[in-house]
Amino acid sequence: MHIFYTPDIHSQTSSHTLPEEESKHCVRVMRLTTSDRIMLIDGRGGRYIAEIVDPHPKHTLLNIVSFSQDEPRQGKIHLVVAPTKNIDRYEWFLEKATEIGLDEITPIICEHSERKAVKLDRLAKVLIAAMKQSKQSFLPQLNQVTKLSDFLNTETSDKCFIAHCEEDSKSYINEKLSAGENAMILIGPEGDFSSQEIAIALDKGYVPISLGSSRLRTETAAVVACIEVALINR
Amino acid sequence: MHIFYTPDIHSQTSSHTLPEEESKHCVRVMRLTTSDRIMLIDGRGGRYIAEIVDPHPKHTLLNIVSFSQDEPRQGKIHLVVAPTKNIDRYEWFLEKATEIGLDEITPIICEHSERKAVKLDRLAKVLIAAMKQSKQSFLPQLNQVTKLSDFLNTETSDKCFIAHCEEDSKSYINEKLSAGENAMILIGPEGDFSSQEIAIALDKGYVPISLGSSRLRTETAAVVACIEVALINR
Numbered sequence: 001m002h003i004f005y006t007p008d009i010h011s012q013t014s015s016h017t018l019p020e021e022e023s024k025h026c027v028r029v030m031r032l033t034t035s036d037r038i039m040l041i042d043g044r045g046g047r048y049i050a051e052i053v054d055p056h057p058k059h060t061l062l063n064i065v066s067f068s069q070d071e072p073r074q075g076k077i078h079l080v081v082a083p084t085k086n087i088d089r090y091e092w093f094l095e096k097a098t099e100i101g102l103d104e105i106t107p108i109i110c111e112h113s114e115r116k117a118v119k120l121d122r123l124a125k126v127l128i129a130a131m132k133q134s135k136q137s138f139l140p141q142l143n144q145v146t147k148l149s150d151f152l153n154t155e156t157s158d159k160c161f162i163a164h165c166e167e168d169s170k171s172y173i174n175e176k177l178s179a180g181e182n183a184m185i186l187i188g189p190e191g192d193f194s195s196q197e198i199a200i201a202l203d204k205g206y207v208p209i210s211l212g213s214s215r216l217r218t219e220t221a222a223v224v225a226c227i228e229v230a231l232i233n234r
Numbered sequence: 235m236h237i238f239y240t241p242d243i244h245s246q247t248s249s250h251t252l253p254e255e256e257s258k259h260c261v262r263v264m265r266l267t268t269s270d271r272i273m274l275i276d277g278r279g280g281r282y283i284a285e286i287v288d289p290h291p292k293h294t295l296l297n298i299v300s301f302s303q304d305e306p307r308q309g310k311i312h313l314v315v316a317p318t319k320n321i322d323r324y325e326w327f328l329e330k331a332t333e334i335g336l337d338e339i340t341p342i343i344c345e346h347s348e349r350k351a352v353k354l355d356r357l358a359k360v361l362i363a364a365m366k367q368s369k370q371s372f373l374p375q376l377n378q379v380t381k382l383s384d385f386l387n388t389e390t391s392d393k394c395f396i397a398h399c400e401e402d403s404k405s406y407i408n409e410k411l412s413a414g415e416n417a418m419i420l421i422g423p424e425g426d427f428s429s430q431e432i433a434i435a436l437d438k439g440y441v442p443i444s445l446g447s448s449r450l451r452t453e454t455a456a457v458v459a460c461i462e463v464a465l466i467n468r
Contacts, residue, residue, distance in 0.1 A: 092326065096454055096457070099448060099449075099450055099451060099454050100446070100448065100450070100454065100458065101446075101448060133449075133451070134448050134449045134450065134451075135448075135449050136448060172468065174465075212334070212335075212464060212465075212468055213468075214333060214334065214335060214368050214369075214370060215333075215367075215368045215369050216333050216334070216368065217333065217367070217368075220330050220333050220334065223330070223457065223461075224334065224461055227457075227458055227461045227462075228461075228465070230446060231408075231446075231462070231465070234406065234446055234447075
């Protein structure tokens with residue numbers, strides 16, 4: 001069944017009108033018509049079966065037939081990753097992490113970051129497309145771009161990890177994280193974190209982790225970390 | 235130290251001349267000159283420290299200073315993956331799998347494959363670039379494109395797995411594979427394997443595996459499988 005992302009509906013909604021772009025996609029592209037059924041997801045775990053009442057290319061009217069709420073994932077993962085110089089690699093990571101299971105993402109700017117800005121609306125589109133494509137109902141939370149120095153001052157109850165590349169006695173995530181525990185993982189830019197950034201994170205109680213012996217690109221490290229947490233909670 | 239891929243040298247080589255393209259890269263792009271040192275890798279685990287004797291843009295002469303042989307990875311992984319419709323996704327998977335740890339790759343053509351051909355030389359370039367970038371010394375073996383029906387008739391001593399999407403009682407790789415064991419994993423095209431292909435594979439003793447509850451794209455499934463095996467052997 002075709003899936004549409006409709007963040008503005010809720011469990012009590014009985015009828016809904018698709019906005020112009022999605023109405024056009026529904027009627028002109030997918031050629032759906034009266035009494036055809038589609039699935040709506042609200043990005044918060046809600047799934048709605050909807051029946052087309054009026055297949056209009058600009059404002060298709062739907063009747064909500066049923067609603068179900070997916071259980072939120074246990075053991076959430078918040079990835080705090082420096083945007084890559086080539087933003088395609090970052091968008092690729094967002095797509096993959098969403099497919100695998102991502103709850104929250106914060107782009108951070110570090111001392112060695114070559115890229116200091118990202119287009120959040122563009123990243124949001126990637127997350128939505130990946131959520132729909134992988135038939136999930138929870139949209140990862142995309143946070144504002146934040147300076148690492150500021151981010152390290154925020155409070156969290158998550159287990160905090162930092163995947164830096166300097167020589168250090170590191171653990172593997174599965175040695176420090178149990179199923180059901182929330183994880184927050186810092187991944188640095190191409191030039192890695194600065195020694196000072198690492199020192200501050202360790203001082204804040206971040207646990208240094210190794211993602212394996214091979215040297216991984218930023219976006220690869222982020223996906224490996226995401227998969228490791230997913231495996232712990234599988 | 236800058237790394238060059240030189241498959242034609244061996245442990246006894248005392249001097250070597252870089253071919254035109256790499257000589258140009260070495261002298262014109264990297265601006266290296268007499269007595270500068272570079273690392274040569276042969277793709278078979280051999281690492282060579284070489285000193286530039288004659289920095290010529292077309293035939294740079296090197297003196298091999300030292301040689302060391304890396305230990306081959308224990309618990310090899312052979313990924314047998316249907317090329318994706320969009321070949322960029324396949325090349326992305328090859329890059330990531332090489333970074334993480336890939337030993338052998340066979341592109342397979344299945345009943346539901348939309349893409350029936352790939353440019354092997356282009357895929358080889360991706361593998362070489364990823365090997366150099368991740369500072370590894372073993373180049374994954376790239377096999378000819380093979381029909382799945384033919385591939386399933388080949389003999390192997392590897393533990394064989396198939397990651398299909400049909401409902402089935404599946405295991406996780408780490409329930410069926412121990413550290414040090416070689417794994418061969420089949421990943422199907424966008425349309426999944428056909429029921430007949432799955433039946434034949436199971437009949438041949440392939441173990442059906444699950445890569446998690448979420449629906450993964452072909453290239454994502456291949457990377458997840460690669461990481462799972464890497465974690466088992468970590």
